[in-house]
Amino acid sequence: RPSNIVLNHDYADLGAEEITNGDFATDLSGWTLAGTNATNTITWETNGARIISTNVNIALSQNTLIVGKTYRLTCDVAITFGKIGLDGISIANGNTVNLVEGFNEITFVADSTTLKIKRVVANSNCLLDNVSVKEVDPNDRWALGTGWTISGGKLIGDGTNTDFQGVQQNNVTVVGDT
Numbered sequence: 001r002p003s004n005i006v007l008n009h010d011y012a013d014l015g016a017e018e019i020t021n022g023d024f025a026t027d028l029s030g031w032t033l034a035g036t037n038a039t040n041t042i043t044w045e046t047n048g049a050r051i052i053s054t055n056v057n058i059a060l061s062q063n064t065l066i067v068g069k070t071y072r073l074t075c076d077v078a079i080t081f082g083k084i085g086l087d088g089i090s091i092a093n094g095n096t097v098n099l100v101e102g103f104n105e106i107t108f109v110a111d112s113t114t115l116k117i118k119r120v121v122a123n124s125n126c127l128l129d130n131v132s133v134k135e136v137d138p139n140d141r142w143a144l145g146t147g148w149t150i151s152g153g154k155l156i157g158d159g160t161n162t163d164f165q166g167v168q169q170n171n172v173t174v175v176g177d178t
Contacts, residue, residue: 014072015135018064019115022075022131024049034059034116048076048129051084051119059087059118060128065110070136073106073115075099075128082124087116096120099128107136 020030028044035041035058042058043050049060065071077084077099085098089108097106098120115133119126 013137018071018133018135019062019131020064022133024129028060031060031062034061035118045127048078048127051117051124051126051128053082053119053124054122057119059116061114061116063114064133065113065115066135067110067113070107070109071133072136073104073108073131073133075104075131077101077104077129078127080125080127082122082126083120084117084124084126084128085120087118089115099126 021028024044026044028042028049031049033039033042038058041052042060043052051058051060073086079101083098085096086106086108087096089097089106089111097108099117117128117131
């Protein structure tokens, strides 16, 4: 019997790595390049993948997610100019999330099976490295009601729930036990 009968009580359980070649060790293998002239505008460097764009909608992607599951993405970004971001994910502020200079950690719900990292503004020169995506609560220990998510090791209610839906774990107690 565990010392704490509530499993994943700190919301820190993460699944296996979902991304192939997230460190871009020797090339762009594992990644799909999309967009006009993608092979000329997305290049491998010894310290990551460089995304350079001038009015071209280009992206790096991997088809590895399950729609409706929650994931944690971490990555490093160096921005010379412009912006890159994540596309097609469900978080509070819409479907495109800009990545910032330095270390990024973003928790999101997959709207698609494809994780897409793309140019956000027309003129961009950004370096992407150490991309990691892991499922949050991979054992589905928590049943989340409407408006609830797990992010950053915390259970978060977004305020949209208008009734008594909440979160729960089933079958963690035994009838008759104290």
